[in-house]
Amino acid sequence: MTDAAFYHRRRVMITGGLGFIGSNLAHRLVALGADVLLVDSLIQDYGGNLFNIAGIEDRVTVNVADVRQASTMNHLVQGRDVIFNLAGQVSHIDSMRDPHTDLEINCRSQLTLLEACRHHNPAAKVIYASTRQIYGKPDALPVTERHLVRPTDVNGINKAAGEYYHLVYNNVFGVRACALRLTNVYGPRQLLRHDRQGFIGWFIRLALEDKEIQVFGDGSQVRDFVFVDDAVEAFLAAGATDTVNGEAFNICGEEHLSHRDLVQMLVAIAGRGRYRFVEWPADKKAIDIGSFYADSSLFRARTGWIPSVNLRDGFSRTFDYYRQHLKEYVGEGSV
Amino acid sequence: MTDAAFYHRRRVMITGGLGFIGSNLAHRLVALGADVLLVDSLIQDYGGNLFNIAGIEDRVTVNVADVRQASTMNHLVQGRDVIFNLAGQVSHIDSMRDPHTDLEINCRSQLTLLEACRHHNPAAKVIYASTRQIYGKPDALPVTERHLVRPTDVNGINKAAGEYYHLVYNNVFGVRACALRLTNVYGPRQLLRHDRQGFIGWFIRLALEDKEIQVFGDGSQVRDFVFVDDAVEAFLAAGATDTVNGEAFNICGEEHLSHRDLVQMLVAIAGRGRYRFVEWPADKKAIDIGSFYADSSLFRARTGWIPSVNLRDGFSRTFDYYRQHLKEYVGEGSV
Numbered sequence: 001m002t003d004a005a006f007y008h009r010r011r012v013m014i015t016g017g018l019g020f021i022g023s024n025l026a027h028r029l030v031a032l033g034a035d036v037l038l039v040d041s042l043i044q045d046y047g048g049n050l051f052n053i054a055g056i057e058d059r060v061t062v063n064v065a066d067v068r069q070a071s072t073m074n075h076l077v078q079g080r081d082v083i084f085n086l087a088g089q090v091s092h093i094d095s096m097r098d099p100h101t102d103l104e105i106n107c108r109s110q111l112t113l114l115e116a117c118r119h120h121n122p123a124a125k126v127i128y129a130s131t132r133q134i135y136g137k138p139d140a141l142p143v144t145e146r147h148l149v150r151p152t153d154v155n156g157i158n159k160a161a162g163e164y165y166h167l168v169y170n171n172v173f174g175v176r177a178c179a180l181r182l183t184n185v186y187g188p189r190q191l192l193r194h195d196r197q198g199f200i201g202w203f204i205r206l207a208l209e210d211k212e213i214q215v216f217g218d219g220s221q222v223r224d225f226v227f228v229d230d231a232v233e234a235f236l237a238a239g240a241t242d243t244v245n246g247e248a249f250n251i252c253g254e255e256h257l258s259h260r261d262l263v264q265m266l267v268a269i270a271g272r273g274r275y276r277f278v279e280w281p282a283d284k285k286a287i288d289i290g291s292f293y294a295d296s297s298l299f300r301a302r303t304g305w306i307p308s309v310n311l312r313d314g315f316s317r318t319f320d321y322y323r324q325h326l327k328e329y330v331g332e333g334s335v
Numbered sequence: 336m337t338d339a340a341f342y343h344r345r346r347v348m349i350t351g352g353l354g355f356i357g358s359n360l361a362h363r364l365v366a367l368g369a370d371v372l373l374v375d376s377l378i379q380d381y382g383g384n385l386f387n388i389a390g391i392e393d394r395v396t397v398n399v400a401d402v403r404q405a406s407t408m409n410h411l412v413q414g415r416d417v418i419f420n421l422a423g424q425v426s427h428i429d430s431m432r433d434p435h436t437d438l439e440i441n442c443r444s445q446l447t448l449l450e451a452c453r454h455h456n457p458a459a460k461v462i463y464a465s466t467r468q469i470y471g472k473p474d475a476l477p478v479t480e481r482h483l484v485r486p487t488d489v490n491g492i493n494k495a496a497g498e499y500y501h502l503v504y505n506n507v508f509g510v511r512a513c514a515l516r517l518t519n520v521y522g523p524r525q526l527l528r529h530d531r532q533g534f535i536g537w538f539i540r541l542a543l544e545d546k547e548i549q550v551f552g553d554g555s556q557v558r559d560f561v562f563v564d565d566a567v568e569a570f571l572a573a574g575a576t577d578t579v580n581g582e583a584f585n586i587c588g589e590e591h592l593s594h595r596d597l598v599q600m601l602v603a604i605a606g607r608g609r610y611r612f613v614e615w616p617a618d619k620k621a622i623d624i625g626s627f628y629a630d631s632s633l634f635r636a637r638t639g640w641i642p643s644v645n646l647r648d649g650f651s652r653t654f655d656y657y658r659q660h661l662k663e664y665v666g667e668g669s670v
Contacts, residue, residue, distance in 0.1 A: 096507065099446050099450065099500075100443070100446060100447075100450075103442060103443060103446060107438060107442055107496065108435070108438060111434050111435060111438060111489075112435075115434065115435075146483070148481070148483060148484070149483070149484050150499075150502075151499055151503065152503060152506065152507070153503060153507065154446075154500065154503060156499075157496050157499040157500060157503060158496065160495070160496070160499070161442065161492050161493065161495070161496040164485075164486055164491075164492040164495070165434075165489065165492060167485075168486065168487065168488060168489060168492060171487065171621070172431065172487070172488070172621045172622060286506070286507045287507060
């Protein structure tokens with residue numbers, strides 16, 4: 001892959017740039033010599049965290065703004081070669097409690113960004129962070145991009161719409177865009193403050209704090225996992241080629257683990273924590289999808305991307321990071 | 336089918352009730368003895384037309400309101416057994432010009448209606464008018480419900496999201512709902528004032544006014560067509576059974592015609608008008624999907640519904656209607 005040279009002095013923008021994946025992407029792009037603009041709303045509980053750019057704060061530009069704000073986006077997109085579009089509300093649970101806010105952030109803001117590109121920077125290339133959630137409960141495993149989109153919650157619906165907008169703007173208005181459907185991404189700089197953004201970060205926190213991890217049902221549901229550095233490489237690969245324009249791709253890990261095996265591995269690597277099987281809470285059961293793992297051979301064929309960090313290494317590096325910085329992710333000051 | 340008895344004294348509500356399909360549904364429901372509430376915003380150019388309820392105006396309740404208005408919808412849904420949810424912005428072209436308005440009407444309003452049911456009438460049954468547009472350019476014909484959802488314009492995306500909301504509210508919150516993916520519906524009471532809501536109404540108007548119909552390309556693109564009375568029967572069938580809850584169904588016609596054959600038939604039946612093949616306008620070509628016809632055997636299996644009006648009869652009845660009432664659909668007073 002020639003991504004390294006491609007990004008040298010490249011003018012990039014990352015929406016959700018202070019969040020989990022966005023900030024890891026920022027670290028990598030700074031190392032590659034890119035000109036990096038981070039846009040983040042820093043909305044409480046969403047995942048943006050200024051500590052995430054510790055060490056690179058003097059080498060990136062931070063613009064606190066809400067992607068729903070058209071006038072702001074019209075300005076910020078100008079002159080940017082590649083836009084990594086990662087801003088979003090990512091809690092399934094919150095989306096069912098307050099569907100209109102999820103709509104605003106995951107649908108309206110995507111249209112706002114794309115309209116900004118259409119009218120103010122049509123040469124931009126946009127990489128959208130989509131999610132495996134849009135597939136819902138799979139008909140068969142592994143899930144390919146040929147699987148029906150059938151979301152089981154409002155967040156999944158709005159993410160699907162956000163993805164479709166990108167593909168339509170590519171096909172109709174020539175704003176080059178593609179979507180990456182991420183499965184379960186884990187690693188440093190993830191929000192650990194609450195449990196409404198998925199289970200991995202929460203399990204990691206509980207293990208580190210030597211608390212009990214509750215596994216729903218018998219823990220037999222299987223997932224695949226992507227270490228954040230591998231997800232970052234997927235974004236970089238997508239941003240550096242036009243072979244992906246107008247399409248959506250699965251970005252997933254090679255190892256599949258049941259929740260049961262996952263928590264055993266976490267507790268073993270952390271050397272702390274314990275787990276217990278508990279009954280499914282009704283609200284979570286209603287939007288559960290059973291086992292899920294995906295196939296990312298389409299994206300590999302287009303870009304050569306391949307995940308390189310195995311689960312054991314990935315979780316070790318994750319625990320090392322949080323052991324050192326846990327207070328920045330769970331304390332009062334963290335968001 | 337036992338729909339007739341089912342709807343006697345049934346309290347129904349129709350959003351978009353002064354529009355094309357909504358008003359035809361209202362006429363039928365009045366004949367069946369239902370208690371009919373019509374909700375319509377009467378937004379200029381969208382299709383709502385008070386003339387559409389001529390003859391039944393004293394037997395229905397009309398409430399002019401916008402489905403985006405939560406407080407209004409919270410009130411109106413109460414006590415309604417069946418809600419036929421047909422309100423929408425239906426122009427592909429408008430959705431590309433002003434995507435945010437399309438989002439407001441086709442996404443936000445659906446959430447607003449469903450939230451109103453969830454909190455104020457969870458026993459309601461909701462039938463959502465979806466569209467074949469959500470499939471985009473078909474991989475194979477006829478298109479079944481197993482075909483990927485892959486919209487080619489913003490309107491198609493927002494309609495897809497609207498549909499998914501209904502299915503999620505059925506599955507998660509128990510608000511019984513389903514979606515009918517209509518292909519090309521034609522017949523009396525359709526908007527004829529402009530050409531931005533699809534070609535059939537516009538072709539009918541041009542033929543009646545003895546003008547030239549412009550057919551894009553060589554006119555080889557095939558469509559299926561549903562007479563509005565058959566579409567109405569599909570809504571009634573869906574509203575009267577719980578076998579359709581939580582699913583989306585194609586509602587299509589049995590006859591497929593190329594645009595070329597269609598305009599020949601229209602001109603022959605009307606005894607007026609003429610046609611000419613012209614080059615595709617770039618903006619329309621960009622969102623064209625080639626030939627499309629669907630398979631509605633899934634809905635037939637669930638409900639016994641079968642379209643009963645052939646194209647020749649359907650278009651004859653359509654022309655008879657507009658010959659008598661054309662000024663209500665094209666004049667200054669029409670909307």
